[in-house]
Amino acid sequence: MIKIREAVIVEGKYDKMRICALFDTAVIETGGFRVFNDAEKRAVIRQLALGRGVVILTDSDGAGFQIRGFLKGAVPEGCVKQAYIPEIEGKERRKAAPSKQGLLGVEGMTDEVIVNAVLRSGVHVVGESEAPESELTKSDLYELGLTGRKNSAALRSALLKKLGFPRYMTTNALLSAVRLMYTKDELRKLCSEADPEFRIEN
Numbered sequence: 521m522i523k524i525r526e527a528v529i530v531e532g533k534y535d536k537m538r539i540c541a542l543f544d545t546a547v548i549e550t551g552g553f554r555v556f557n558d559a560e561k562r563a564v565i566r567q568l569a570l571g572r573g574v575v576i577l578t579d580s581d582g583a584g585f586q587i588r589g590f591l592k593g594a595v596p597e598g599c600v601k602q603a604y605i606p607e608i609e610g611k612e613r614r615k616a617a618p619s620k621q622g623l624l625g626v627e628g629m630t631d632e633v634i635v636n637a638v639l640r641s642g643v644h645v646v647g648e649s650e651a652p653e654s655e656l657t658k659s660d661l662y663e664l665g666l667t668g669r670k671n672s673a674a675l676r677s678a679l680l681k682k683l684g685f686p687r688y689m690t691t692n693a694l695l696s697a698v699r700l701m702y703t704k705d706e707l708r709k710l711c712s713e714a715d716p717e718f719r720i721e722n
Contacts, residue, residue, distance in 0.1 A: 522635065525644040526573040526601060529565060529591060531584065534614070534627040539577070542635055544646075546572075550587055562594050569599035575641050577603040577634075579625040580686035602696060603641040605629050606684035633684075640697070656699035656707065658691075664704075664711055667691050678714040 523544035530536050536549045548565055555561050568574050576591055578584035592600055605626055611618035612628040619625065626634065639645070661667045666676050676694065680687055685697065698707055 522639075523646040524575075524638070525646060526575045527565075527568040528603075528638065529574050529576045529578075530626060531578050531587060532627070534612075535577070535625065538627050538629075538634060539638075542631060543638065548574075550591070552583070553587065555587065556590060565591065566595050569595040573599050573601065573644075575601040575603050575638060575643055577605070577626055577638060577641075579619075579623065580605050580607045580688070581619060581621040581623050581625075582688065583620075584625075585686075585688045601641040601643060602693060603637045603643075604685050604689065604693075604697065605633060605637050607686050656695065656702070656704060658695060660704050660707075661691065661695060664708055666694070666711070675711060675715055679711055682710060682714040 521542065521544050525545070527546040527548060528539050528543065529548050529550065530539060531550055531552055533549055536547045539545075539547045546568060548561070548568070550561070551558070555565075565574060574595065576588050578588045588602070592602075605624075608624045608629075609618075609622050610624040610628060611622075612624065629637075658667065662669070666672055666679065676691070677687060680689055680694070683698075685694070689697070702710065
């Protein structure tokens with residue numbers, strides 16, 4: 521079991537069970553959209569964010585991103601990290617039917633996928649030295665053709681798929697994720713691998 525400083529915010533009780541089996545930390549479930557009207561739970565999440573930081577891990581469907589966006593706006597800036605699972609079609613065993621978008625949620629992911637998603641969000645693993653962030657900026661994304669260019673949307677889509685990130689990620693979310701994991705040169709190589717035919721066009 522991996523001990524981390526940040527609390528993990530998930531959607532439901534089955535997601536919480538998965539996280540509790542893998543990480544030694546506080547885990548809070550939002551109850552899906554119920555957190556929108558639950559002032560007490562939002563207050564708890566806000567205090568956790570201020571005290572130790574939180575990492576948000578929701579499903580990769582539209583509902584998950586709505587909850588993610590709401591929570592991001594409900595806690596102080598700089599106190600929240602984002603963990604993303606890939607878009608994988610399927611159905612959890614306990615469910616009679618797949619979700620509306622037919623994607624597996626957090627509870628349906630393998631242990632490896634969940635652990636990697638949380639760790640690459642930049643959480644602090646207790647007992648390990650903190651890895652320095654790279655210096656990636658929005659200007660770097662522009663230079664690499666990931667934003668502001670004719671075919672940027674196509675390259676971002678290909679890169680998100682290669683990295684196992686959901687297609688709903690905004691440019692800002694992509695930057696927050698990759699700057700914790702890759703240098704500019706490493707990201708350039710990944711872009712080339714994701715779409716070998718891509719050429720930067722003004």
